Amino acid sequence: MHSTRSTIVFVFAMTSIVALVLAFLFNGLKGTHERNEAVYNKKAILSAIETELGESIDEMSDDRAEEIFSTKIKQAVVTVTGDEVEESFVADRYKGGKAENIDLKKEKKLADDEKILPVFEYKSDAGKTYYIASVRGSGLWDDIWGYVALEDDLNTVSGIAFGHKGETPGLGAEIKDSAYFKSQFKGKKIYNENGEFVSIYVRKGGAKDPVHEVDGISGATITADGVTEMLDRGLKYYESYFKTLKG
C-alpha cells in the first residue's frame, strides 16, 4: 500500500521527469519548427502566383522557396489608409518586422485604424508586376485565409490560394484542395466598370456574373459564404493603398 506521502512523491517525480524531457525536446526542435513554419508560409504565399512562377509549389524544395522569396519578392507593410509602415514599427508587433511575419489572425481583432497589412510584390521575368494581398475570415468550423494575386492594373485577379484550419475534407476544404475552384478566380475583376469596389462573389448554384462571380462548392455553402465575406472585407482594406499605387 502507498501512503499519501509516497503517492505525492511518485506523482511529483513522474511529472517532473516528463516535463524535463519535453522541455529539452521542444527546445531542441524549436529551430526546425520555426524554419518549417516560415517556409510553409512562404509556399502558401507563392502558390497565389504559381502559374506566373511556372513551378509547382508542391514539388518545390524548401531552399528554392526561400530563394525566390528573398530575390524576387518585394515586401511592404501598409495601413488601411494606404500609408506604408516602417519596418521598426512592424518589428514592435512581430519578430522579424517584415510583411511575411505579420499574423493576420491578430490583426483581424484590431480596430481598422490600427491594422497593418502585408503586400508582396512580384516582378516576373517578362517584366510584369503582380501584387499579392492577404485576407483572413471565418469558415464553417474555424478560420480560413487566402492570398490574392492581382495584375498590375490592381483589378484583375491573376491567381489565388486559400488555406483553412479545420474545414471538412472533401467539402469546405475544397477551397484549398480543388484546383478547379481556385482556377475560376483567374481573370475575375474586383472593381466594376465604374471603378466601384464589388469584390468577387462565390455563388451557390453557379456563377451568374462572368466578371465578378465564381461557382460555389456543393455541400460547402457556409465555407463559400465565408470566402465571399473574407474577400469583400479583406480586399477593401487595401483599397486606399491600391489607389495610391495607381497614383
Add this chain to the structure above:
Amino acid sequence: MSELKELEKKEAAFAFGKKERKLLTDPLNDNNPITVQVLGICSALAVTTLLDKALVMSIAVVFVCAFANLIISVLRNSIPKSVRMIVQLVAIAFLVTVVELILKAINYPIYVELSVFIGLIITNCIIMGRLEAFAMANGPWKSFLDGIGNGIGYGIILIIVAAIRELFGKGTLLGYTILGDWYTPNGLMVLFPSAMFVIGILIWIHRSWNRNLIDVS
C-alpha cells in the same frame, strides 16, 4: 541455483513464442479493437476521409500504444493505486506530445492538417483500455507487443475505411486519380455518417467470415 532460474526467467522475458505471436495477431482479427471491441470509433470517423491522414494517424497510434504500454508496464508495481488513471494519462499525453513535436519537425504540412487529431489520441479509448486491461498486469515485453498489435489492429481498419471513403468520395487514392472523369464522386462518402456505414458493414463482414466470432447463443 537461484541465479540459474533468474537467467531463465530473463530469457523468457524477451522470448518470441506462440504466446507472443498471439499477442500481435490476436488484435488484428479475433480481438480487433474496432470491429470486435468497438473502441476508438470517434477517431475512426474523423480521420478516415483521406488515406494519407489515416496512414500517419495509424503510425502515431501504434507508437503511442506500444510505448505507453511499455512505460506503464515497467512502472506497474510502483504506481499508487489511487492515482493510477492519472499516471496513465500522463504517460499517454507525454507520448502524444512527443509525436506532435517530431511530426512538426519532419513533415510540417501533414502536421498542420492532423494536429487536432494527433492531440486527440490522448482520448483514444483503445490506448487507455490496453493500459488498464493489459499493461497493469503483464511484463514490459508482452505489453509492448500487445501495444503494437492493438495499434496495428486499429490502423488496419482505419486504412481500409479511409481507402473506401477516399476512392468513392473523391475517386482518388493517396491523391492519385483512380476513377476517371466518368465517375461522379459520392459526396456522402466524405461526410462522417459514411464512416458509420462503412465500419458497420466491415463489422458485419468480419463477424460472418470469422467463425470464432459467431455468437452461438
